[in-house]
Amino acid sequence: MTIAVPVRRNRLSGGVVLIAPAIVFLAIFFAYPVLSMLSISIVDRAGNFTLQFYESVYASRVIGQVLVNTFQIAASATLLTVVCAYPVAYYLAAGPQTLRSLLLVIVLVPFWTSVLVRAFAWMLILGRNGVVNSGLQWAGVIAAPLDLLYSFFSTMVGMVHALMPIAILTMVSAMQNIDRNLDSAASTLGARRGNVFWRIYFPLSFPGVASGTMITFIASLGIFVQPALLGGPREMMVGQLIIEQIDQMNNWGLAAAIAVSMLLVSVVVIVLFERILGIGRFDGIGQSRATAGTGRRSTLRASTGRAISAGLGWATDVLLGAGRFLFRRKAADPRSGPGTSTKIATFAIVFFLVAPALFLIPASFTATRFLEWPPQGFSLQWYEAYLSSPVWQQATIRSIVIGFTTACISVLFGVPAAFALTRFQFRLKGMALPYIMLPIIAPNIIVALSMFYFFADIGLVGTSLGLIIGHSVLAIPYVVVTMLATLQNYDQRLDEAAWTLGARRLSAFRLVTLPLIKVGFITSFVFAFVRSFDELTVALFISSGLSTTLPKQMWSEAYLNVGPTLAAVSTILIIFVALIIVAIEAIRNYGMSSLKTKR
Amino acid sequence: MLAVPRTSIDSGPDVHGAAKLRVKALEKHYGSVVALRPTSLNVMQGEFLTLLGPSGSGKTTLLMMIAGLAIPDGGEIWIDGKDSTYAAPYERDVGVVFQNYALFPHLTVYENVAFPLRMRKYAAADIRKKVMRMLDVVGLPHVADRLPRELSGGQQQRVALARCAVYGPSIILMDEPLGALDKKLRDTMQFEIKRMHREIGSTTLYVTHDQGEAMSMSDRICLMNNGGIEQLGRPEDLYFSPRSRFAADFLGGTNFIPCQILGSEGDRLRLKGPLDVVFSARPPLEGALSAGSRADIVVRPQHIRITKVGETPTGSLPAEIVDRVVTGATTEYRARLADGTVLVVMELTDKTNLRVEPGQNVMLGWHLDNGTLLPTEDKR
Numbered sequence: 001m002t003i004a005v006p007v008r009r010n011r012l013s014g015g016v017v018l019i020a021p022a023i024v025f026l027a028i029f030f031a032y033p034v035l036s037m038l039s040i041s042i043v044d045r046a047g048n049f050t051l052q053f054y055e056s057v058y059a060s061r062v063i064g065q066v067l068v069n070t071f072q073i074a075a076s077a078t079l080l081t082v083v084c085a086y087p088v089a090y091y092l093a094a095g096p097q098t099l100r101s102l103l104l105v106i107v108l109v110p111f112w113t114s115v116l117v118r119a120f121a122w123m124l125i126l127g128r129n130g131v132v133n134s135g136l137q138w139a140g141v142i143a144a145p146l147d148l149l150y151s152f153f154s155t156m157v158g159m160v161h162a163l164m165p166i167a168i169l170t171m172v173s174a175m176q177n178i179d180r181n182l183d184s185a186a187s188t189l190g191a192r193r194g195n196v197f198w199r200i201y202f203p204l205s206f207p208g209v210a211s212g213t214m215i216t217f218i219a220s221l222g223i224f225v226q227p228a229l230l231g232g233p234r235e236m237m238v239g240q241l242i243i244e245q246i247d248q249m250n251n252w253g254l255a256a257a258i259a260v261s262m263l264l265v266s267v268v269v270i271v272l273f274e275r276i277l278g279i280g281r282f283d284g285i286g287q288s289r290a291t292a293g294t295g296r297r298s299t300l301r302a303s304t305g306r307a308i309s310a311g312l313g314w315a316t317d318v319l320l321g322a323g324r325f326l327f328r329r330k331a332a333d334p335r336s337g338p339g340t341s342t343k344i345a346t347f348a349i350v351f352f353l354v355a356p357a358l359f360l361i362p363a364s365f366t367a368t369r370f371l372e373w374p375p376q377g378f379s380l381q382w383y384e385a386y387l388s389s390p391v392w393q394q395a396t397i398r399s400i401v402i403g404f405t406t407a408c409i410s411v412l413f414g415v416p417a418a419f420a421l422t423r424f425q426f427r428l429k430g431m432a433l434p435y436i437m438l439p440i441i442a443p444n445i446i447v448a449l450s451m452f453y454f455f456a457d458i459g460l461v462g463t464s465l466g467l468i469i470g471h472s473v474l475a476i477p478y479v480v481v482t483m484l485a486t487l488q489n490y491d492q493r494l495d496e497a498a499w500t501l502g503a504r505r506l507s508a509f510r511l512v513t514l515p516l517i518k519v520g521f522i523t524s525f526v527f528a529f530v531r532s533f534d535e536l537t538v539a540l541f542i543s544s545g546l547s548t549t550l551p552k553q554m555w556s557e558a559y560l561n562v563g564p565t566l567a568a569v570s571t572i573l574i575i576f577v578a579l580i581i582v583a584i585e586a587i588r589n590y591g592m593s594s595l596k597t598k599r
Numbered sequence: 600m601l602a603v604p605r606t607s608i609d610s611g612p613d614v615h616g617a618a619k620l621r622v623k624a625l626e627k628h629y630g631s632v633v634a635l636r637p638t639s640l641n642v643m644q645g646e647f648l649t650l651l652g653p654s655g656s657g658k659t660t661l662l663m664m665i666a667g668l669a670i671p672d673g674g675e676i677w678i679d680g681k682d683s684t685y686a687a688p689y690e691r692d693v694g695v696v697f698q699n700y701a702l703f704p705h706l707t708v709y710e711n712v713a714f715p716l717r718m719r720k721y722a723a724a725d726i727r728k729k730v731m732r733m734l735d736v737v738g739l740p741h742v743a744d745r746l747p748r749e750l751s752g753g754q755q756q757r758v759a760l761a762r763c764a765v766y767g768p769s770i771i772l773m774d775e776p777l778g779a780l781d782k783k784l785r786d787t788m789q790f791e792i793k794r795m796h797r798e799i800g801s802t803t804l805y806v807t808h809d810q811g812e813a814m815s816m817s818d819r820i821c822l823m824n825n826g827g828i829e830q831l832g833r834p835e836d837l838y839f840s841p842r843s844r845f846a847a848d849f850l851g852g853t854n855f856i857p858c859q860i861l862g863s864e865g866d867r868l869r870l871k872g873p874l875d876v877v878f879s880a881r882p883p884l885e886g887a888l889s890a891g892s893r894a895d896i897v898v899r900p901q902h903i904r905i906t907k908v909g910e911t912p913t914g915s916l917p918a919e920i921v922d923r924v925v926t927g928a929t930t931e932y933r934a935r936l937a938d939g940t941v942l943v944v945m946e947l948t949d950k951t952n953l954r955v956e957p958g959q960n961v962m963l964g965w966h967l968d969n970g971t972l973l974p975t976e977d978k979r
Contacts, residue, residue, distance in 0.1 A: 185697055186714070
């Protein structure tokens with residue numbers, strides 16, 4: 001809850017002073033590079049204006065095909081992801097308290113685990129000697145292994161798996177604001193489960209679904225790891241194409257033109273999406289008084305939405321009624337939250353999220369030289385191989401150092417910005433947060449590509465500094481969001497009380513503010529670290545061959561051979577991330593309870 | 600000899616007549632905590648009954664079980680002659696007004712009020728007619744197309760009332776519906792709710808912790824404490840004939856003057872109060888008090904008169920005024936007896952109040968009809 005505080009003159013300037021470093025940092029290392037990528041796409045080597053790159057984008061059937069592929073794959077993956085994420089998000093927002101924190105950890109671990117690790121897991125599961133094939137062969141269902149890998153199917157599975165956590169988390173944050181009393185109210189007014197859900201809960205959760213869809217779609221456009229490792233040539237996506245143009249063709253102008261085209265098309269898609277569905281307008285949500293009466297379209301949209309939800313409500317009730325009749329069960333208590341079918345769906349999807357990593361762990365102890373299922377024998381040789389290899393060692397150390405430095409820088413820029421956003425008033429404040437969030441909303445590949453152009457100009461490509469700056473751009477938004485959540489729950493009157501009790505600003509901050517926001521501070525530091533530690537896309541463009549990071553080393557290795565060494569490294573990473581998440585949850589709980597006892 | 604506080608009270612204007620709601624031995628536990636001891640209660644057709652009590656007294660638990668939003672551990676609920684103990688909320692013939700209204704934020708006022716009718720598959724023309732009539736009753740026909748958040752708190756409250764009354768449920772349940780409003784609006788809404796209650800003749804069960812609200816609105820008050828019914832009756836019964844120390848204190852605040860029974864004297868009891876002053880008082884409603892047992896005389900602050908020393912007849916107590924506070928229309932005194940007992944006295948504020956100064960010695964007396972006897976309770 002934010003508390004209105006009388007605005008004084010010095011507060012105005014105070015807010016600007018606190019937020020300016022983050023704004024300027026992102027302007028130099030994010031906004032300017034993205035904008036200048038535009039110019040690279042329309043300037044030839046001699047420095048003259050040209051449309052040749054765009055002409056070749058539209059002339060090339062290959063590029064056109066890849067663009068079409070990208071949108072098809074991204075749209076299908078998004079649809080599938082959002083549909084599967086909904087029950088889990090619903091459960092997280094409205095389910096029984098006891099299971100929620102466990103479920104949250106289960107969703108968070110894949111969220112913070114490298115996309116590479118997750119792709120490897122699917123290679124193990126879907127490969128010719130993988131979990132599915134050996135399982136089916138063992139059961140006698142099939143005689144010869146199926147070709148599951150390197151197909152549309154495997155790409156889709158990998159992408160849905162990669163995108164699900166972000167979709168779930170986006171939707172949960174919107175669903176948590178839905179008043180649970182409304183369900184009770186609807187049921188006392190005569191609505192059965194189906195009508196309660198479709199007429200009340202679903203329309204209210206729709207803004208969350210819309211923003212989840214949007215974020216998932218944008219993220220899926222820039223994905224290249226899954227289609228590269230799990231897909232075949234027909235599943236090539238724009239990300240791979242851009243990397244190919246830079247790495248192999250050295251055609252910067254064309255890469256920029258492709259990236260800009262993709263950016264434009266996605267903007268068009270988003271605008272269309274907004275026009276048709278009206279994000280946040282389903283059933284009249286978000287209509288301000290001013291617009292409520294103006295657009296006939298909005299009322300039309302609202303009544304269409306209502307008609308759909310009414311139909312779905314009655315249909316569900318008829319189905320549930322028939323089910324009860326068939327299984328002779330009593331009607332469920334509408335207050336008890338998610339029903340049986342939601343529970344089953346949730347646990348199936350959670351299993352889908354967790355299981356891949358579980359297969360990777362035993363596979364890393366195999367005695368053979370191939371990644372296969374079931375693993376043969378037991379050996380620690382692949383862990384030894386990892387620990388004794390200077391290349392892996394250096395990559396790991398570099399990743400840790402870069403991650404730590406990134407976390408320090410992100411906190412330095414992000415925490416003051418979060419303070420400015422919660423405690424101060426200044427001009428254009430409303431635009432500051434969306435601006436800061438842009439680096440994680442924009443497709444990763446575009447951020448990385450534009451940084452690459454800019455850093456090439458100023459000689460930062462291949463340097464650790466360049467990588468740290470690049471990672472900081474991606475980590476600052478996470479720090480700001482985490483700190484915002486903490487500070488919004490912080491009662492600012494405590495500071496004012498400290499001042500009236502005689503504490504000067506600095507000692508009030510040290511003695512009152514800091515102890516209370518400590519947990520949020522540590523959490524955001526760790527998130528920034530993990531964000532950098534796991535990061536592949538920027539590392540791929542910015543770090544040179546010799547000074548590679550851990551994810552980049554894994555990516556290079558994956559191109560040669562996805563073998564047990566990668567499984568061993570992945571296992572270490574999974575355990576590392578899981579420990580961090582559990583530690584953060586523990587710190588958070590401990591922090592809360594210690595605060596309570598102190599009161 | 601002491602009156603046993605009963606938790607099961609079946610008295611009402613007509614038990615077997617038109618009881619719209621009958622609750623029999625209903626109980627609820629949360630783990631080892633008893634939320635509601637076995638409780639029975641009848642609400643008559645057209646009656647306005649209030650569940651009054653401090654937080655944790657079990658009033659909301661009882662209401663939630665009647666609404667079907669909490670499952671009882673034992674007992675029965677009959678709504679309009681139908682056993683509804685374990686029926687789902689949507690199968691019961693009840694309307695609920697929630698504390699924070701629970702208006703659907705994505706639906707217009709019209710659609711909110713139409714919701715229960717749609718759930719009951721009324722014809723479109725019927726829905727229109729009923730909704731508009733109901734919006735007329737609550738005086739809000741002009742906001743039908745607005746969203747709830749565009750209304751003031753009082754307007755939202757009225758929409759919530761309209762929504763739960765529009766389909767004519769057997770009983771309307773209200774869970775502290777005025778809790779979120781400011782004082783002035785609360786007073787207006789009390790009248791609004793009463794007016795609506797008369798106009799549509801609904802049977803209403805109303806939960807509040809505000810004794811003033813309960814006194815001014817109810818046909819009967821069900822006073823609850825510690826997960827059970829403390830006393831059930833008309834407001835004036837509870838006020839003038841409290842059955843327990845809790846009832847006497849919760850409704851209006853009062854003085855307890857310890858005394859000892861000497862014997863009976865016609866229809867009254869003779870007793871010895873502080874400083875060995877001898878009084879007589881009406882016997883308690885329940886239970887007998889034998890000579891020698893201890894009791895309290897219950898006297899409301901506004902029933903005590905302050906007189907000059909020597910002016911009053913027997914049965915008055917000498918006291919010293921220790922404090923005087925003008926609260927507005929009334930003036931409150933604290934007076935200390937020689938044995939240390941402090942009594943609160945309330946008078947209408949006028950110029951003569953100013954003559955009674957702290958430190959002054961006075962006599963305190965009251966009309967004997969205004970003193971009620973209560974057996975001394977064991978300290979719980």
